[in-house]
Amino acid sequence: MSVLRRRWRLLAGCVLAALVVGWWLTPASQGRDESAWQSTLTVVPAPGSEDSVKLDVVRTFATSEQVTADAAKRLGLKDPAVLKPRVDISADAEAGMITITATGATQHDSEAVAGAFAKAMVQGYRKSLRDSAMTSADERSKQLKSLGDDITSMQDDLNASLGSRRTQIKAQLDSLNGQYSDLYSTIAKLRQTARAPVLEQFGGINSTASSGSVLSAPSSRSARLALAAALGLALGLVAVLMLDRLDTRLRSRSQAEEAFGFPVIGEIPVMSRRLRRSRVPAVASSPGAPAAEAYRALRAALLLTAPSSLAFPIGGRRDDRSSLPRLPQTAPVVLVVSARPGDGRTTTVAELAAALAETGRSVLVLDCDFRGSRAHELLGVEPGPGMAELLGGDGAEGLKEAIRPTRVERVGLVTAGRHSGYPAALVVRADEVLDEARKHADVVLVDSSPLLYANDSYDLVGHADTVLLTARSSHVTPEQAGRVGELLARTSVPVAGIALTASPGSPGSSPWITRRPSETVTTGAVTPFPAMGPGLVRDQDRSRAQPPRQTAEADPPDRGGPSWALGRDGTAPKAEGDDL
Secondary structure, three states: OHHHHHOHHHHHHHHHHHHHHHHHHOOOOOOOOOOOEEEEEEEEEOOOOOOOOOHHHHHHHHOOHHHHHHHHHHHOOOOHHHOHHHEEEEEEOOOOEEEEEEEEOOHHHHHHHHHHHHHHHHHHHHHHHHHHHHHHHHHHHHHHHHHHHHHHHHHHHHHHOOOHHHHHHHHHHHHHHHHHHHHHHHHHHHHHHHHOOOEEEEEEEEEEEOOOOOOOOOOOHHHHHHHHHHHHHHHHHHHHHHHHHHOOOOOOHHHHHHHHOOOEEEEOOOOOHHHHHOOOOHHHHOOOOHHHHHHHHHHHHHHHHOOHHHHOOOOOOOOOHHHOOOOOOOOOEEEEEEOOOOOOHHHHHHHHHHHHHHOOOOEEEEEOOOOOOOHHHHOOOOOOOOHHHHHHOOOOOOHHHHOEEOOOOOEEEEOOOOOOOOHHHHHHHHHHHHHHHHHHOOEEEEEOOOOOOOOHHHHHHOOOOEEEEEEEOOOOOHHHHHHHHHHHHOOOOOEEEEEEEOOOOOOOOOOOOOOOOOOOOOOOOEOOOHHHOOOOOOOOOOOOEOOOOOOOOOOOOOOOOOHHHOOOOOOOOOOOOOOO
């Protein structure tokens, strides 16, 4: 049933195609069943004509248009073509007979068709032979008359000749008389052949009723269309199952986790067309939509499951925090990647930014997808100078001036900009730009290019604190997932998990997060970002407020909060505030 739900369009297409073909091949109205009765009649050569009649020639003549038209005329039918499918003529040279088999709606109809064809064949073939014999006899009669004139003339010459001349003429006259006699005999035989019968019916007509069969085709259009729909449904089921067997793309949560090697921390249902076309994230425009709830669940999973090591630079050790640089008030960088285009990466960035902004955090989105940037469309921002100019060093303005306000409060965006040349060369200054971006928001989300289609994402991994992987259900193959998992495993940057978009699971269902009772739940600090709404970013006194930590019965020493709740030294900043 799950396969049918996924591929119901193919199944419906097969049924519709079968109905169209059935409607096209079935006549509008069905007449009588012309195969209800079957009659058989046998024709043999007449006595004395066995040697002169060739059954193969007779059968060829019987199937000609002339015989069919004559039989239709005897039956009173205007269209001779209706008789052809109802009559079958076969010849048996060993038995010396020709069999005519006719079908009809009733016994009388089938016998009438068989009798009409037999008479048309016998009389037509006899007439054909008679005409041929009479024509040949007439031609020989002319030769006979000419030969008789020659004999008469030579007889006169014989009477007038003497001696050796007479003997010579007499010999020629005897030869002509012999030819005349043979020609006369031939003409007599031809005339006799024209008058004698050639074929005759042997015995009577045998008629039997055709037995019904469950495999016989129905006669009515409605029944035939129902049969066509059933056949189309059967073929569609076979096609669907075969295609599903050959299609190895990842669909379920378990398949994605096994192929990528990372846990699925969020399952996003298919969004409606209205939400996909909106220039505002569903979390902000339709807070009650299943997709919005799913993105909130993804936000919660990301906040609760982010390891404490994300607060440290690449290569740092968790047990050696004193050697790490301490940069106060720095925000974590979350790099969102995907295996291939169309996996919902940019949509996840926009929705996750809106979901994080709901908690009071200020979010800065960096669009580093230089080949197919769409973040400005989803956040309602017009395209303009951005990351391409910042990373390329061509822009006169800094990062603060490049931040654009969006339609979501506390969410800012730096667009992809107008890049030129090879986009991968733009990540040379990524570390410098990202370090500056950490000072302008509580969370930095980076939208990147597909990991298997461009090298930009892999170059940006080393500058991020954590990686969020997006994958669309029924879009990525296990080979592609394994390659992505291999590439990410080679880096020391933690992977928070997988956001499975267009998931076949229940819409809006929350991911299952299993936590031990001894684990500590630490929420992040709340940093208002009022300038991200209606106006540009302004220098303000951005004080960070840290609420009291809520701990369970046991607080394991290595369990920390998300990276944006910690400083670069791995400790939470001490400040007063509310936990939103």
